[in-house]
């Protein structure tokens with residue numbers, strides 16, 4: 001009854017049918033039969049982005065973006081306002097999870113060959129989104145203004161500064177001065193809370209528009225894709241939407257559990273005069289940071305800078321018309337080698353400049369991640385003593 005009255009009210013004022021029909025068509029359009037849980041990684045990324053916006057807005061109520069107040073305001077959020085600690089933890093964990101899930105979504109579309117014609121643009125906008133998600137992480141990391149963040153940003157901007165010609169002006173522009181300071185904080189703040197959210201929002205809108213109007217990719221070869229007929233495939237509504245609902249509650253559960261069980265520490269307030277030992281970037285920059293160490297500075301930056309370029313133009317380099325992974329052995333090998341090198345350099349980067357004990361023996365890992373045994377075994381020490 002109420003629905004009818006409201007419907008009639010709108011119908012008298014707008015051409016409701018003109019909007020309703022295409023919307024219903026989109027809702028009922030069947031998805032290809034191979035659609036699985038892996039096809040919810042995109043909506044998982046979207047959910048995490050929405051969660052970052054909501055928790056980010058809540059954090060903004062008490063956060064102060066100045067060198068004097070930033071650290072204290074985050075400390076305040078974590079101790080005083082109702083559930084402030086939870087919103088900060090969900091935001092911090094959400095950032096890490098979003099980077100991981102966006103990466104896995106990219107991997108899924110790579111494995112199923114969905115980036116091939118006619119979806120090259122969807123992929124390229126996706127690469128843009130992945131890079132923006134990483135910049136979200138880099139700029140947000142500085143905002144609590146603690147020691148780790150301050151020095152990681154100093155090192156990060158220093159690396160950018162080594163790029164020929166544009167490096168130095170870029171570093172100055174990012175820092176807002178010769179060293180990381182209050183100016184850097186306000187720049188990163190504006191990028192993090194205004195520029196990036198709107199850019200990502202806009203790009204996600206175009207990305208989703210393309211996905212919807214081109215339809216999800218089938219596993220048929222390029223130019224041989226058959227449209228999914230009515231009654232075949234999987235209905236978008238309710239089947240796929242229910243799956244997305246399940247995933248939504250799962251991700252929410254993971255976020256809350258991690259926030260309670262493994263909360264992020266705030267650490268000490270940034271001190272520009274006290275350099276801590278073993279400054280490391282966040283895990284998502286670790287492999288990049290490690291690779292740079294093995295090459296002369298410029299070559300390293302070139303190697304690391306090449307990766308996003310290759311990723312961007314990948315649909316135009318991978319010319320085979322097949323989408324099924326078993327028919328694309330070279331692409332799969334490139335994918336496996338990329339993942340392996342990310343993992344290996346990531347592990348080497350994490351171990352570098354640390355002492356670790358394995359099976360009772362202590363090793364000192366140098367900056368390249370090479371272990372050096374420290375002579376501390378009790379038997380040996382005893383023999384030496386005699």
Ligand code: HEM
Nearest residue numbers: 039041042043045046106109114123126127129130216217
């Ligand atoms: C904020 C980041 C992103 C969001 C919110 C997002 C969202 C989505 C959603 C909801 C879908 C449809 C469902 C699915 O396939 O899971 C999709 C499809 C797609 N996405 Fe993304 N995406 C993001 C980043 C990326 C990235 C980084 C790439 C690759 C570089 C990418 C490439 C694609 C492609 C090629 C499709 C079409 C898949 C097909 O037709 O089978 N997306 N995206």
